[in-house]
Amino acid sequence: MFIETIRLAIEAIFRNAFRSFLTVLGIVIGVGSVIAMVTVGEGSTYQVTADVEKLGGDIVMVLPGQGAMQGGSMGAVQMFELNDNDQLQEELGFVELAAPIAQTRRRVVFGNENWNTEIVGTDNRYFTAAKWELGRGRLFEAGEIKSGRPVCVIGETVSDELFGRANPVGETIRIKSLSCEVIGLTRSKGASTFGSDQDDFVIMPLKTFHQRIAGDSDVSVMFLALRDGTNMDMAKREITALMQEIRKIGPREEDDFEVMDMAEIASILAGITGVLTGLLAAVAAISLLVGGIGIMNIMLVSVTERTREIGIRLAVGAKSSQVLTQFLVEAIVLSLIGGLIGVALGLGLGILGARWLAVPFIPSVTTIALAFCFSAAVGIVFGFFPARRAAGLNPIDALRHE
Amino acid sequence: MVDHALISLQSISRIYGLGDAKVKALDDVSLAIRSGEFVAVMGPSGSGKSTALNVIGSLDTPTSGSYLFDGVEVAGLTKDQRALLRRHYLGFIFQGYNLLARTSALHNVELPLIYKGVRPAQRRKTAIDVLERVGLGERIHHDPSELSGGQQQRVAIARAMATKPRVILADEPTGNLDSHMSRDIMEVLVELNERDGMTIVMVTHEHDMAEYAQRLVWMVDGRIDSDTQMREAA
Numbered sequence: 122m123f124i125e126t127i128r129l130a131i132e133a134i135f136r137n138a139f140r141s142f143l144t145v146l147g148i149v150i151g152v153g154s155v156i157a158m159v160t161v162g163e164g165s166t167y168q169v170t171a172d173v174e175k176l177g178g179d180i181v182m183v184l185p186g187q188g189a190m191q192g193g194s195m196g197a198v199q200m201f202e203l204n205d206n207d208q209l210q211e212e213l214g215f216v217e218l219a220a221p222i223a224q225t226r227r228r229v230v231f232g233n234e235n236w237n238t239e240i241v242g243t244d245n246r247y248f249t250a251a252k253w254e255l256g257r258g259r260l261f262e263a264g265e266i267k268s269g270r271p272v273c274v275i276g277e278t279v280s281d282e283l284f285g286r287a288n289p290v291g292e293t294i295r296i297k298s299l300s301c302e303v304i305g306l307t308r309s310k311g312a313s314t315f316g317s318d319q320d321d322f323v324i325m326p327l328k329t330f331h332q333r334i335a336g337d338s339d340v341s342v343m344f345l346a347l348r349d350g351t352n353m354d355m356a357k358r359e360i361t362a363l364m365q366e367i368r369k370i371g372p373r374e375e376d377d378f379e380v381m382d383m384a385e386i387a388s389i390l391a392g393i394t395g396v397l398t399g400l401l402a403a404v405a406a407i408s409l410l411v412g413g414i415g416i417m418n419i420m421l422v423s424v425t426e427r428t429r430e431i432g433i434r435l436a437v438g439a440k441s442s443q444v445l446t447q448f449l450v451e452a453i454v455l456s457l458i459g460g461l462i463g464v465a466l467g468l469g470l471g472i473l474g475a476r477w478l479a480v481p482f483i484p485s486v487t488t489i490a491l492a493f494c495f496s497a498a499v500g501i502v503f504g505f506f507p508a509r510r511a512a513g514l515n516p517i518d519a520l521r522h523e
Numbered sequence: 524m525v526d527h528a529l530i531s532l533q534s535i536s537r538i539y540g541l542g543d544a545k546v547k548a549l550d551d552v553s554l555a556i557r558s559g560e561f562v563a564v565m566g567p568s569g570s571g572k573s574t575a576l577n578v579i580g581s582l583d584t585p586t587s588g589s590y591l592f593d594g595v596e597v598a599g600l601t602k603d604q605r606a607l608l609r610r611h612y613l614g615f616i617f618q619g620y621n622l623l624a625r626t627s628a629l630h631n632v633e634l635p636l637i638y639k640g641v642r643p644a645q646r647r648k649t650a651i652d653v654l655e656r657v658g659l660g661e662r663i664h665h666d667p668s669e670l671s672g673g674q675q676q677r678v679a680i681a682r683a684m685a686t687k688p689r690v691i692l693a694d695e696p697t698g699n700l701d702s703h704m705s706r707d708i709m710e711v712l713v714e715l716n717e718r719d720g721m722t723i724v725m726v727t728h729e730h731d732m733a734e735y736a737q738r739l740v741w742m743v744d745g746r747i748d749s750d751t752q753m754r755e756a757a
Contacts, residue, residue, distance in 0.1 A: 125637055132630075433623060434634070435606065436621070437609065437615070437635035437682065438607065438609045438611070438635055438639065439610075443638065515582065516581075516582040516583075517582040520617070
């Protein structure tokens, strides 16, 4: 008889194909969206951390002000000078390389093409410290750095935008009034986790930047590569102490700069993506809820018809338990089908999304299980409980239900 | 002819609602129906004739009184036992047909056989047989929506007779049909009564239809007003 009941349930699913389809659709949308969004979110978080760590565990950044990474104000912050950077390099034995960085956004022009990009002033130490390799051309010569010659190394994105497939080395690009010769092209690092393009920059000697672009002598970041085997805590303490001395900060005064290692930067960025993941999950949870309400609606709207169906079944001799089993099996089958399709769809979208954002595909078993269980519960509860009520009626009341 | 009554209602009352809103649909009704009888129950609207039929069919439970079916007290049965009573001994025909929508005539007729535990092949054969008997052999795969009212009612009759019940309970079976279709339906019922020996209790408000029965019970205000034997059972 149980086999017979399952058969009755399957028959009912096909008999009410449209209602079944809508129920399944509600579950598919709910489960699918949650899984897709959380998967992409977790992949992004992982990628951010991995990206930053790839730069090296032996990298330290010194930033002016407090909380700049978390979006603190840069307005009244006292910037660094080139001298600060060189002092760090000279006085601290564990600093292998200290690269001064100044940057701003400008439009660059070549012929009829133009492109808005990040203009960076630094020197050759930055290429080594940040692990940039040259695809074509050369780095700066000592004389060019010293005298502030208008030469630049560009990233692949800038090259593509201005020169297409042509070789940019030897050409001259314009940044406002500055004509700048392209001497080198870096090898692509591709998109970072946020989708931001790491190859979108023009790098020139710091002096050129100061004199021809910025009109000041500020250094906004100092990028330090430490020698292998340096103790990070010790290094940060000594860097902090030296910076306090340079900037004449008393023992009771608050620092007006920050020393951060890549692990901290990674955790801050991961925190930001974590918030984004949370937001995505919230949006997804809403779709789950909406899907659930959809299922609820369909089930409740069909209660009248189903109640009469139950009345008919009771009248021809079905026991309430048989009717209930049939409805329960029906709800479970629909929820399972919807859940499985939803999981498949969610993972599929997750794979596509992860590929599109160039982040790893990290499916979360907990999320899959939660989404699946929630939808299944909604499907079963709203499929089953109206049926249970109907099966408890006198058959004649079920038959006459309006 | 069996001596004792197949259906025996003794002082049955059915009260709906509570307090001032109380309605006595059945008021101390006693009625005995012997096996093989064809009884028509008539009366004005609200006289309790349908309620009486539903109580006999165990679709509704009386508020008080005793109902014996073949000597068994139905009030003492559990819900599941009443379901078994319907499954094995009773068949229903309703004014509104009450067929499963989007379900072929064949499947509708098979439904009671499924619950009776009849094997699929036998079930199908029986369903086709009874559908042929009611003249729907050509339409076994049609959904109710593709059938006329008369045809739907014949599917309902086929469903009711498929399990070979001892009693067929018909609640205004011709209420939605024109006189031509009504006569067809009544002839099937008469045949079930005379040839198959099924006991038939039919509620109707049409005198023409009541003419087909052997006995006429007239109800007013939840009570039996008259009980007339029009001719002997076949």
